[in-house]
Amino acid sequence: MQILLTLSDSQQSIFPEESLTPRAKGLLERYIKERFFDALLYQTEIQKDFANWLEADLEQSTASNKTKRGVIRQLRSAAEASPFADTLAEEMDRLNFDARNNVPNKKINFELSHMIDTAFLNQMAALAQDSENPMIERKGLMLFAATLMVGLRTSEWQTAELVKDNPTIQPGENRPCPYLVVQTAKTRKSDPEPRVLMLDGFDEGALQMIQTCIDFMRDISKGYVSQLVSRMRVGILKICAGDAHLFELAKHVDMRTARKIYTVECRRERRSPEAVAAALGHTTTNNLRWYAQGDIKCARKTNIPLARAPEQAVAGIRDPLAELNERKMLDGQKPINGYPDLTDPGAPGHQSFMDRLTSAANTLNDESGKPRE
Structure with a gap:
């Protein structure tokens, strides 16, 4: 089954107000969730639209900034774990950055x-x-x-x-x-x-x-x-x-x-x-x-x-996030979204990273008294 969707903020509700009982509405929502949830979120445009919707929703929310950031990070972690949600991961990374460091007059700019x-x-x-x-x-x-x-x-x-x-x-x-x-x-x-x-x-x-x-x-x-x-x-x-x-x-x-x-x-x-x-x-x-x-x-x-x-x-310009990405990877963690996996031979900075990794390993061996291999 192939369906063409047109997303519009001004789209009229299909059912008249209060015409659905809670049970009927719940059945429809369950149907959408079970049949179309994954199919929709595979789409890049849907991932972007969700991010825009979430941003507007969080702006109106009375939850604390800490709670909002927690929600964004949960979504980002889930997106980073999926091979099909790169766009969503990027958008959640952006929202997380904005939530942590609010920029005034963003809409005006x-x-x-x-x-x-x-x-x-x-x-x-x-x-x-x-x-x-x-x-x-x-x-x-x-x-x-x-x-x-x-x-x-x-x-x-x-x-x-x-x-x-x-x-x-x-x-x-x-x-x-x-x-x-x-x-x-x-x-x-x-x-x-x-x-x-x-x-x-x-x-x-x-x-x-x-x-x-x-x-x-x-x-x-x-x-x-x-x-x-x-x-x-x-x-x-x-x-x-x-x-x-x-x-x-x-x-x-x-x-x-x-x-x-x-x-x-x-x-x-x-x-x-x-x-x-x-x-x-x-x-x-x-x-x-x-x-x-x-x-x-x-x-x-x-x-x-x-x-x-x-x-x-x-x-001569420093990118602190790139530096953080390298430190995280030296500690064995995953790369920051949007930054390269420095263990990949094709990634820029790969050789420099591997040299630092080797140096760090040698230092640990020296401190532990174990011979270098």
Whole structure:
């Protein structure tokens, strides 16, 4: 028997309200469970839909966070034990991560990642070029657009330097291209090294806009920055004035939004978490989820170029979960979902893992007094 299902949130109930007795309803539910439970959950789309349903259900639940995490982990463990539930395991892993480290305004960030697309940027450009608009508003829109391309923090624009004439080949790169040099803000290092962002694919117009932003941001006061952001939002509200929902959504836009959309677009382009973290000026991938809370599973929504970190900088980014995965496997545990089984000869990092495993075994033998084999 083959059945085609159409999932819809607005689907009308097949039975009128209160027309079913508890026993009749129980029989129908038992039938569905016995005949279709496994067949449904074999389907990847059903696994995704269940995860979305569970996420919404847990948001409305009054249970404690500990209880919610327990439910998610039980489902994740069951999914990891099944060879047919990889999608469900990934979704439960995501929900578990979100339950442990809640990200504020997740829904808003998700919707903003769809609102800001190529058509939206074209309207922004038209406003920025319109001499009838106040100069501070035009500058704010320009800075927002430039941040979408390079992902700088607002304070970092004041230290940025554009190198486009006779650029040197950066370490780890194989050809010269324009690049930005910026002093990374929010770092614990007492003497941090400047961050470099490669601008390959940027045309002269994009480079000129970046240089213009650098020029007017260089000696700007904090008060003027605040006005700049405020007027930028006014411009964006003009674009959204015809749609009540988008208008309310646009009220949440600030310069951090541009940095987040930059991150989302990079992830949509299938850049690795390490590559994006390096471009943002992070040292690990830990904070990336705070920036990539848009829809990263769809295709890119804009056609603007995106700055990237040099390969050498990417290589220096730590992935704490990858490190945890290795420690777990050294202890004989299963790999973390989404990370490779390092005992597999084809897995990246296999040889390094086996060397550590051998070293750990030799150390144990030395401590126990047993001869090495």
